[in-house]
Amino acid sequence: DTEVTQTPKHLVMGMTNKKSLKCEQHMGHRAMYWYKQKAKKPPELMFVYSYEKLSINESVPSRFSPECPNSSLLNLHLHALQPEDSALYLCASSQGGRKSYEQYFGPGTRLTVT
Amino acid sequence: AQKVTQAQTEISVVEKEDVTLDCVYETRDTTYYLFWYKQPPSGELVFLIRRNSFDEQNEISGRYSWNFQKSTSSFNFTITASQVVDSAVYFCALSEALGSFGNEKLTFGTGTRLTIIP
Numbered sequence: 001d002t003e004v005t006q007t008p009k010h011l012v013m014g015m016t017n018k019k020s021l022k023c024e025q026h027m028g029h030r031a032m033y034w035y036k037q038k039a040k041k042p043p044e045l046m047f048v049y050s051y052e053k054l055s056i057n058e059s060v061p062s063r064f065s066p067e068c069p070n071s072s073l074l075n076l077h078l079h080a081l082q083p084e085d086s087a088l089y090l091c092a093s094s095q096g097g098r099k100s101y102e103q104y105f106g107p108g109t110r111l112t113v114t
Numbered sequence: 115a116q117k118v119t120q121a122q123t124e125i126s127v128v129e130k131e132d133v134t135l136d137c138v139y140e141t142r143d144t145t146y147y148l149f150w151y152k153q154p155p156s157g158e159l160v161f162l163i164r165r166n167s168f169d170e171q172n173e174i175s176g177r178y179s180w181n182f183q184k185s186t187s188s189f190n191f192t193i194t195a196s197q198v199v200d201s202a203v204y205f206c207a208l209s210e211a212l213g214s215f216g217n218e219k220l221t222f223g224t225g226t227r228l229t230i231i232p
Binding site for chain 1: 149151156157158159160161164205218219220222223224225
């Protein structure tokens with residue numbers, strides 16, 4: 001099973017709202033990722049969790065707050081977003097470790113900020 | 115800094131034709147990994163292949179084949195006898211190891227939008 005699930009599929013939020021995106025994998029992977037993808041662009045890395053610890057933050061604004069409650073779950077907390085944050089947010093996981101293993105992606109959450 | 119170039123922005127071919135998607139990369143690392151992903155209109159990126167820099171053997175998987183040439187820093191992808199279901203955006207990517215365990219960053223190309231015309 002190479003499935004990564006993400007909820008919700010679609011989210012519309014105002015600039016003053018607080019919401020969370022959720023991601024789950026049951027492949028025993030120890031690395032999990034958040035990406036942001038704008039239309040007609042490649043995915044851009046936001047955060048990497050390795051063995052449940054935040055290991056990479058690609059200079060993401062603080063209105064995005066990641067959380068890894070356990071090895072299977074990854075959340076992205078959203079607060080005071082801007083309209084330009086509207087995008088497809090993709091979660092991925094990989095085996096982790098010193099080799100570069102393939103990342104498996106979820107279907108994404110399409111976020112619209114009004 | 116690493117870089118992946120997919121010069122073909124959009125390609126359209128008639129069903130059953132063969133099509134090759136080009137990927138050229140730049141890296142200073144001697145050990146690196148290359149990937150191809152497919153992104154259909156639904157949005158999910160689907161992993162297709164992973165290749166390390168020491169393995170230059172070409173690979174075939176059904177109608178898909180990959181040609182890795184280190185001498186030209188290219189990792190091209192060919193679809194034989196294309197089908198409408200092959201219509202998608204295809205991304206080539208290069209991995210970069212950052213720091214310690216599990217810290218991987220994929221550098222993606224800009225993608226090639228492939229349309230198969232029935």
